[in-house]
Amino acid sequence: MSGSPQPQTPATPLVESPERTNTRRVIAWGLWDWGSASFNAVVTTFVFTVYLTTADGFGGETFVSQWLAWTLSAAGLVIAVLAPVTGQRSDTSGRRKFWLGVNTALVVLATALLFFVAPEASLLPLGLLLLGAGNIFFEFAGVNYNAMLSQVATPRTIGRVSGFGWGMGYLGGIVLLLVVYFGFISPDVGLFGVTGDEGMDVRVSMLVSAVWFGLFALPVFFAVPEYSGRGARRPRVGIVASYRRLGASIARLWRTDRPLLGFLAASAVFRDGLAGVFTFGGVLAAGSFGFSPGEVIIFAIVANVVAGISTITVGLLDDRLGARPVIITALIGLVVAGVAIFVFHDGGQGVFWLFGLILCLFVGPAQSASRSYLARIIPAGEEGEIFGLYATTGRAVSFLAPLAFGIFITIGGAQYWGILGIVSVLAIGLVLLLLVRPARTPADGATAPRR
Structure with missing residues (x-):
């Protein structure tokens, strides 16, 4: 995946970043992540999806789980097809913040409308539709949000x-x-006299x-200015031409910057393993280690505290040592801890609490170092497209992670074997990353050259 070495041109910045970090803008940018936890933690992970699959009236756990999987798969397909082009068009239109706002508003609307999903079979399609739409708009918002990283941080x-x-x-998410x-x-x-009747506790949530x-x-939206960098000065084109431009960009990267494409491939695999840690963590806690539903949420809260503190702290090492060593060390730690859970189950x-x-x-x-590594090596003006x-x-x-989880359970005949499935995906992603030739970044002591 590394490709043959390319001749280096004089060093020029790959991202159009501010000369210094503006604390006010960084805090404002980070608060979007703080708020977005409402969709990640409450809607898609610990509360609403659990409500759909367990509440009486929707059609039973197996039936709803199947339709939930199909819905999220369909949403994923839409995201896969449209994300790069929507990111590219936000680059060239100079309206990156505008599209972040539009998609954020649509996620908020979809979340609020979930209030009307009472535990009735006739309302299940509404719940699934809103959940799928929310996932699509959330990912589109995330593309623009990630692209703004180079606007609020220096290299x-x-x-x-x-x-x-x-x-x-x-x-x-914890709070x-x-x-x-x-x-x-x-x-x-609960508060305001809310009870669990008709799922009102979840619906009010x-x-x-x-x-x-x-x-x-x-x-x-108030603290960070709209994007006006190099990409915004490219001519706008139609949808079909946008896909042609995307194809040309991928072909160009294949010829001139295979490490970037290699990183996209490797990170796709290990990020799916990272998603599997959270997707199946609660399932394993309850099914293989005897956690009650309340204990699962308590564990989730503590887990988020640990993850939040470590992520903020290790971000400092990212700038000192480079993102690649952070990613490699983290993946090794994940593989070792996952194997330990399996061995000592x-x-x-x-x-389970310890490991x-x-x-x-x-x-x-x-997760964080993967984003920062990519932000450092993206050619200026192409942040939206590449994050797409x-x-x-x-x-x-x-x-990959769901498939590997299921395969290993089939092999071992017990749920805890699924842990090895997640570990295998993380390990494959680690190997793929090690095969990608490192790109020089500002953390290496020099600005990455344009290839």
Whole structure:
């Protein structure tokens, strides 16, 4: 994947970054991540999807789980096809912040409308439609949000800024989970007299989540100026021409910058393994280690604390040592901790608490450093398009962790064998990353050359 060495041209910045880091803009940018945790943690992971699959009235756990999987797969296909072009068009239109706002508003709207999904079979299609649409718009928003990283950080601070944003997402998830769990879901009668009748505790939590995201997303639109860099000065083209331009960009990268394409491929694999850690973490905690639903949420809260603190802290090392060593170290740590959970699974909940939290020490840094590494090596003016490809490559292999999880359970005949499936995906991603020739970045002591 590394390709043959390319002749180097005089060093010029790959990203159009500010001369110094503006703390106000960084905080405003990070607050979007803090607010977006409402969709990641509450809607898609720990609350609404669990409500769909477990509440009486929707059609049963197996039936709903199948339709949930089909819905999210369809949403993933839409994202894979459209993300690079939507990112490219936000680059060339000079309206990156505008499209971040539009897609964020659509996610907030979809989340709020989940309030109307009462536990009735006739409302299941509405819930699935809103969930799928929310995933699509959330990913489109994320493409523009990630592309803005080079607007709020200098090449020398991009690691710590990325880590700060990702860490804010984890910490925001903790606070909101505490609010909805202890405010509405756990008590027999929650805040404002809300009970679990007709799923009202979960449905009100969706309204709270929508307001949460909407409020914390606002600062970035006031503090960070609209993108006006090199990409915004390229001529705008139609949809069909956008795909032609995308094809030409990929062909050019294949000829001149295979390390970037190689990193996209490797990161797609290990990021799917990272997603598998969270997707199946709660399932394993409950099924193989005997956690109650309440204990799963408590573990999730502690796990997010650990992941948030480690991500913010390791972001400083990212700038000092470079993102690549951080990613490699984190993936090795994840593989070792995952194997330990498998080997010592008979030790019960204590084993899962210990090694599960060790996993969380490495998950966030791997995700954040992957984003900062890519931001450092993207040619100026192509951030939206390349981060769109980043989303697309991730979606293209999003079946790997679930497939490996299922295969290893079939091989071993017990749920805990699925841990090895997730570990195998992480290990493959690590090997692929090691095969990619490193690109020189500002953290290496020199600005990466344009190829």
